[in-house]
Amino acid sequence: xxxxxDRTRFEPSEVEPRIVEAWLESGLxxxxxxxxxAENFSIAIPPPNVTGALHMGHALNGSIQDCLVxxxxxxxxxxRRAKWILGTDHAGIATQTQVxxxxxxxxxxxxxxxxxxxxxxxxxWRAEYGGQIIEQYKRLGATCDYEDERFTMDAEYIAxxxxxxxxxxxxxxxxxxxxxxxxxxxxxxxxxxxxxEQREDVxxxxxxxxxxxxxxxxxxxxxxxxADTAVAVHPxxxxxxxxxxxxxxxxxxGRELPVIADLYVDREFGTGALKITPGHDPNDFEIGRRHxxxxxxxxxxxxxxxAAAGRFAGLTVPAARAEVIEALEADGLMVxxxxxxxxxxxxxxxxxxxxxxxxxxxxxxxxxxxxxAIAVVRDGRIKIHPESQSRRYIDWLENIRPWCISRQLWxxxxxxxxxxxxxxTYVGLTPPEGDGWERDPDVLDTWFSSALWPFATLxxxxxxxALRAFYPTDVLLTAREILFLWVARMVMMGLRFPGDxxxxxxxxxxxxQAPDGRRMSKSLxxxxxxxxxxxxxxxxxxxxxMLAMSSTQDVRFSAEKIRQGQALANKLFNAARFVLLNVAEAEAEAEAEAGAEFKAGAGAGAGAEFRAGAEAGAEPAPRPSAVEDRWIxxxxxxxxxxxxxxxxxxxxxxxxxGLYDFVYGELCDWYLELTKGREFDEELSATMLFVLRETLAxxxxxxxxxxxxxxxxxxxxxxxxxxxxxxxxxxxxxVDEAAEREVGALIDAVRAVRAWRERTGVRDVLTARANGFxxxxxxxxxxAKLEWGEPGGEPLNVGGxxxxxxxxxxxxxxxxxxxxxxxxxxxxxxxxxxxxxxxFVAKAPEPVVQGERGKLAxxxxxxxxx
RNA sequence: GGGCGCUUAGCUCAGCUGGUCAGAGCACCACGUUUACACCGUGGGGGUCGCUGGUUCGAGUCCAGCAGCGCCCACCA
Numbered sequence: 001x002x003x004x005x006d007r008t009r010f011e012p013s014e015v016e017p018r019i020v021e022a023w024l025e026s027g028l029x030x031x032x033x034x035x036x037x038a039e040n041f042s043i044a045i046p047p048p049n050v051t052g053a054l055h056m057g058h059a060l061n062g063s064i065q066d067c068l069v070x071x072x073x074x075x076x077x078x079x080r081r082a083k084w085i086l087g088t089d090h091a092g093i094a095t096q097t098q099v100x101x102x103x104x105x106x107x108x109x110x111x112x113x114x115x116x117x118x119x120x121x122x123x124x125w126r127a128e129y130g131g132q133i134i135e136q137y138k139r140l141g142a143t144c145d146y147e148d149e150r151f152t153m154d155a156e157y158i159a160x161x162x163x164x165x166x167x168x169x170x171x172x173x174x175x176x177x178x179x180x181x182x183x184x185x186x187x188x189x190x191x192x193x194x195x196x197e198q199r200e201d202v203x204x205x206x207x208x209x210x211x212x213x214x215x216x217x218x219x220x221x222x223x224x225x226x227a228d229t230a231v232a233v234h235p236x237x238x239x240x241x242x243x244x245x246x247x248x249x250x251x252x253x254g255r256e257l258p259v260i261a262d263l264y265v266d267r268e269f270g271t272g273a274l275k276i277t278p279g280h281d282p283n284d285f286e287i288g289r290r291h292x293x294x295x296x297x298x299x300x301x302x303x304x305x306x307a308a309a310g311r312f313a314g315l316t317v318p319a320a321r322a323e324v325i326e327a328l329e330a331d332g333l334m335v336x337x338x339x340x341x342x343x344x345x346x347x348x349x350x351x352x353x354x355x356x357x358x359x360x361x362x363x364x365x366x367x368x369x370x371x372x373a374i375a376v377v378r379d380g381r382i383k384i385h386p387e388s389q390s391r392r393y394i395d396w397l398e399n400i401r402p403w404c405i406s407r408q409l410w411x412x413x414x415x416x417x418x419x420x421x422x423x424x425t426y427v428g429l430t431p432p433e434g435d436g437w438e439r440d441p442d443v444l445d446t447w448f449s450s451a452l453w454p455f456a457t458l459x460x461x462x463x464x465x466a467l468r469a470f471y472p473t474d475v476l477l478t479a480r481e482i483l484f485l486w487v488a489r490m491v492m493m494g495l496r497f498p499g500d501x502x503x504x505x506x507x508x509x510x511x512x513q514a515p516d517g518r519r520m521s522k523s524l525x526x527x528x529x530x531x532x533x534x535x536x537x538x539x540x541x542x543x544x545x546m547l548a549m550s551s552t553q554d555v556r557f558s559a560e561k562i563r564q565g566q567a568l569a570n571k572l573f574n575a576a577r578f579v580l581l582n583v584a585e586a587e588a589e590a591e592a593e594a595g596a597e598f599k600a601g602a603g604a605g606a607g608a609e610f611r612a613g614a615e616a617g618a619e620p621a622p623r624p625s626a627v628e629d630r631w632i633x634x635x636x637x638x639x640x641x642x643x644x645x646x647x648x649x650x651x652x653x654x655x656x657x658g659l660y661d662f663v664y665g666e667l668c669d670w671y672l673e674l675t676k677g678r679e680f681d682e683e684l685s686a687t688m689l690f691v692l693r694e695t696l697a698x699x700x701x702x703x704x705x706x707x708x709x710x711x712x713x714x715x716x717x718x719x720x721x722x723x724x725x726x727x728x729x730x731x732x733x734x735v736d737e738a739a740e741r742e743v744g745a746l747i748d749a750v751r752a753v754r755a756w757r758e759r760t761g762v763r764d765v766l767t768a769r770a771n772g773f774x775x776x777x778x779x780x781x782x783x784a785k786l787e788w789g790e791p792g793g794e795p796l797n798v799g800g801x802x803x804x805x806x807x808x809x810x811x812x813x814x815x816x817x818x819x820x821x822x823x824x825x826x827x828x829x830x831x832x833x834x835x836x837x838x839x840f841v842a843k844a845p846e847p848v849v850q851g852e853r854g855k856l857a858x859x860x861x862x863x864x865x866x
Numbered sequence: 867g868g869g870c871g872c873u874u875a876g877c878u879c880a881g882c883u884g885g886u887c888a889g890a891g892c893a894c895c896a897c898g899u900u901u902a903c904a905c906c907g908u909g910g911g912g913g914u915c916g917c918u919g920g921u922u923c924g925a926g927u928c929c930a931g932c933a934g935c936g937c938c939c940a941c942c943a
Binding site: 004008009010198206217218219220264265266269270271273274275281282283284285286342343388389391392395396399480481483484511513515517537541548549551553554555556557558559560561563564566567568569570571573574575576577578579580581582585653654657660661668669672673676677751754755757758759761763834837838839840841842843844845847848849851852854855 | 869870871872877878879880885886890891892893896897898900901902903905906907908909910922923924935936937938939940941942943
């Protein structure tokens with residue numbers, strides 16, 4: 001306690017690291033796997049990439065999760081087991097790229113050192129840097145289960161992934177096929193549709209090429225014409241109907257292309273004739289399959305033209321393009337070229353333009369998995385917040401397409417697939433018997449393993465205590481962008497494998513944009529580093545800011561919200577100092593006789609006792625007689641019930657801001673001020689300590705550090721605040737309407753007098769007569785600087801208090817008063833008009849009309865007071 | 867092309883089922899060495915709630931249209 005006397009500020013950087021240590025020592029973040037999911041609380045962290053550093057998204061996501069986990073843990077009695085499942089994702093492409101870059105710096109490459117050595121290097125890299133982000137979560141104050149950290153490439157996790165793959169293969173849902181895929185030249189791999197980003201406003205040249213006297217087609221990729229296998233027209237297009245069924249000779253190559261009719265072709269668009277290139281265009285691929293066309297690949301996975309490109313074979317794509325254009329011009333077949341702006345697919349990962357190619361890949365059929373995943377959201381077993389997101393979820397699942405799950409990478413879950421020669425394929429958990437088998441070199445899409453996250457982390461496929469205690473999890477916190485990529489797939493896999501939903505609630509939160517309204521990104525250089533913010537303002541401030549910024553739609557980063565959090569932490573710290581220093585002083589004075597007894601009465605006892613007490617029905621609340629004491633106890637109950645409701649509604653912004661309002665607007669501005677004239681007797685001390693403890697417990701999930709720090713200084717407290725169980729959310733017996741009315745009137749009166757003083761410039765103590773205010777007269781007098789007596793002359797009525805008429809009456813005061821009078825008169829007129837309106841009086845509900853009458857009376861009184 | 871959302875004080879945002887809803891924080895101005903806190907206190911100025919119509923006794927709040935912005939999905943050469 002002595003330590004608080006000269007600490008007028010809460011210094012996060014001095015306090016927070018020490019507190020993190022204390023929390024970790026308590027072991028509360030690591031609950032034993034016991035009990036049932038209904039009794040326990042669990043959240044699976046969206047596993048950050050091993051390559052990652054804590055960014056704003058993690059800070060937001062983590063602050064919310066920790067708030068929920070702490071809230072649940074403190075929701076007792078008894079203190080609930082709350083597990084925040086922690087781990088990292090191996091993040092195939094991202095990690096591989098990172099390590100490859102490192103190799104390049106060393107003057108070598110992935111290909112040079114070979115697959116085995118490369119994978120070894122990735123593991124080394126992970127051992128060295130992989131723990132970084134975990135440490136950063138600790139710094140944020142996140143109480144994840146650090147004793148049970150998982151990685152999507154752990155041996156057990158790999159086993160789970162392999163099992164899922166093999167079973168889905170055996171059920172016929174996983175298959176291998178030649179299909180047009182999104183080839184990412186950057187990573188040299190196929191990628192899924194969800195990893196493709198459609199960039200609008202890409203400038204390109206559209207070439208119009210003459211295929212025959214009557215047929216001119218258009219393309220932005222002339223080099224792909226080498227793989228054309230047809231020309232399509234609309235079946236009802238009279239311009240071309242006589243050509244359907246004939247052939248046309250493909251320029252430069254000489255292949256005969258059939259002219260086919262397909263409804264896909266838009267007669268109005270361009271020439272109405274469409275070149276069909278099944279090997280390099282998704283639409284053409286579909287058309288090709290409908291008409292049984294040959295699928296020719298003119299571009300290979302190595303980015304070079306294939307033998308099918310004839311004399312252009314071996315050229316790079318850009319070179320081929322230039323030569324094709326040149327050749328067409330030489331032959332006089334280039335009709336025209338046109339600059340256009342259109343939409344082009346790019347790899348989300350590498351940023352390179354997608355090269356659609358036909359490739360032999362592994363796919364997963366999704367319909368039968370999607371169906372139950374739709375059902376659980378439809379019937380409300382999984383609730384998505386906000387509700388509007390469930391429609392997006394359902395729409396996507398209803399239109400789901402096969403998922404390309406194989407990736408041509410080295411870092412990841414290698415497929416449990418083996419080939420012998422061209423014909424034999426083996427899929428199984430153990431390598432096949434016999435010679436000559438070769439394992440498929442491909443790995444799985446990272447999201448395949450992520451889809452198993454909520455149960456594979458708990459030990460599935462084994463029937464572990466952890467799985468029984470914590471699956472299904474309670475809630476998943478995520479950003480909108482991975483609703484399909486991850487959330488939907490977890491639901492599908494959860495229902496298919498453990499056979500239950502992976503979580504009951506999905507809360508889809510905002511993305512925090514840069515202050516300039518754009519996305520935070522490295523390349524734009526507009527990012528804000530949460531770790532820097534933590535260093536500068538403290539983790540509490542950042543957490544408060546994150547919660548205050550959280551929303552279901554995107555918000556801009558707001559430095560003010562973080563500063564607001566810092567101010568709150570400091571304010572609470574100082575309010576606690578005020579309470580504790582006063583209590584200590586009073587205690588010292590009273591020590592002679594009441595010392596021991598007093599301590600026992602006010603203290604909550606050690607942590608363990610406290611918990612026991614909580615189980616038995618909580619420490620008895622004080623029942624003070626002073627009206628402001630009853631008032632703050634009552635307001636505290638309201639703050640608690642508001643907080644409880646906001647947690648249940650996932651309204652974290654209001655939770656944080658409501659806490660701020662309670663601490664500033666009620667506890668500090670009024671309660672502590674109101675008590676300043678009072679002696680710290682036993683009753684006041686007990687009430688204050690009670691309110692302080694309750695407030696700390698209430699605020700702890702939002703601002704855990706400062707509350708923990710203060711907690712340690714409260715007499716009688718032992719153990720961490722982290723380990724405490726809150727009382728029942730609301731103690732109805734403490735709600736005191738009468739006290740709220742009385743103090744409410746007091747507040748109004750003090751404000752009215754203060755405002756009057758400001759208007760008139762009168763600062764002296766004034767003689768006044770109070771009408772009412774029996775229980776609060778002393779406080780009113782002190783806070784409004786009034787002394788009670790008979791006001792001389794013609795007394796003014798200010799906020800229900802009659803005060804002596806002011807002696808000053810300067811021109812300025814008169815002017816301000818004139819303005820005020822005009823305003824009041826205008827409002828009175830409006831209210832009168834409203835009440836004169838018969839329709840209003842007849843149709844509006846009674847309380848509204850009454851309210852209007854009251855308002856009018858109020859305004860008239862105010863006018864009289866002037 | 868389809869879908870969703872946004873437009874309220876200088877800034878960032880609250881405003882649920884239409885009637886104390888015109889608010890908060892920051893910024894700004896004035897005043898203030900009061901038994902914690904200047905990361906403080908007290909008070910104040912400031913918005914015809916994007917625009918235009920409509921429904922209603924009454925509309926930031928409901929409906930329609932328009933303008934601007936953002937996001938997601940989508941195969942238009």
